[in-house]
Every structure is written in structure tokens, then in C-alpha cells.
Amino acid sequence: MMEKEYTGIIVEESFDDNRILNQYDITKVRISGHASPKDRWHLYQVNVSKEEIYSLAEHMIDIWYNHFWKGTHVIAVFTGNHIFEFDYNNKDTWKAALDYGRSVSVPEEQLDFPIQGY
Numbered sequence: 001m002m003e004k005e006y007t008g009i010i011v012e013e014s015f016d017d018n019r020i021l022n023q024y025d026i027t028k029v030r031i032s033g034h035a036s037p038k039d040r041w042h043l044y045q046v047n048v049s050k051e052e053i054y055s056l057a058e059h060m061i062d063i064w065y066n067h068f069w070k071g072t073h074v075i076a077v078f079t080g081n082h083i084f085e086f087d088y089n090n091k092d093t094w095k096a097a098l099d100y101g102r103s104v105s106v107p108e109e110q111l112d113f114p115i116q117g118y
Contacts, residue, residue: 002049006075008068009114012042014079016061024048050075057081063104069115076113078104088115 004025012018021044028045048056053068053075060066060079067076072088076097084097094113101111 002051004047004049004052006048006050006053006068006070007115008046008048008053008066008075010044010046010056010066011064012044014061014064014066015059017059020056020059024052053077054083057083063106065101065106067113069113072115074113074115076101078106088113 007027010021010024012021015021024044025047026044027047030043030045032039032041032043034040048068054077056066057077058081060077062079065076065078067074069075069088074086074088076084076086078084078097078100082100084100086093086097097113098111102108
């Protein structure tokens with residue numbers, strides 16, 4: 001059995017089929033507070049293995065990212081199987097992830113990669 005050493009936040013709307021969520025160890029669920037249902041995000045805090053993180057990337061659509069952390073080590077997974085690893089406490093290591101996120105029009109305020117859950 002794979003060790004689920006990472007915690008992460010995944011957004012249901014980022015997947016081609018939301019049934020993929022059935023595969024993950026979900027520890028919290030939050031729905032964003034937007035007034036319009038079509039603008040709401042369904043956010044899931046999960047415990048996952050590194051292998052699960054990499055397989056998750058194959059099912060992402062549109063302009064999204066999901067991110068995972070173990071201590072201050074962060075893995076950000078963007079649509080198209082673009083995966084970046086960096087140290088949360090060393091902002092210099094964020095450059096590749098930030099540059100890629102900006103290049104695909106992820107809003108700046110969403111490129112914060114919080115590691116304390118939600």
C-alpha cells in the first residue's frame with residue numbers, strides 16, 4: 001500500500017470526471033461562497049501518495065492547478081501534466097510554477113499555494 005504522505009487541496013471542477021474523487025482519502029470538504037452556483041468551487045482536502053499526485057494530473061482540464069504538501073515541500077500540478085516541486089518557505093524556488101501559472105492565465109491571487117489547508 002502506498003504511503004499517503006502528502007496533504008493537498010483538489011478542486012472538483014478541475015477534473016474531466018468528478019468520479020475520480022472516489023479514489024482519494026478526503027478529510028475535509030468546502031464549497032466556495034459564490035452566490036451563483038455555476039461560480040462555486042468544491043474544494044477537497046485529501047491525503048495522497050506522490051504516485052497518486054502524478055496520476056491525478058492526467059485527469060485535469062481547462063486552466064486549473066491542484067497542490068499538495070509534505071511539510072514545506074510543495075507539488076503543484078497544472079492541467080496538461082505540468083508539475084512543479086518547490087519549497088514553500090523559499091520563494092525563489094516558486095519561479096517556474098509562478099511563471100507557468102501566469103503563462104496560462106491563472107489569476108495572480110490564486111497562485112499562493114497555501115499549505116495550511118483551508
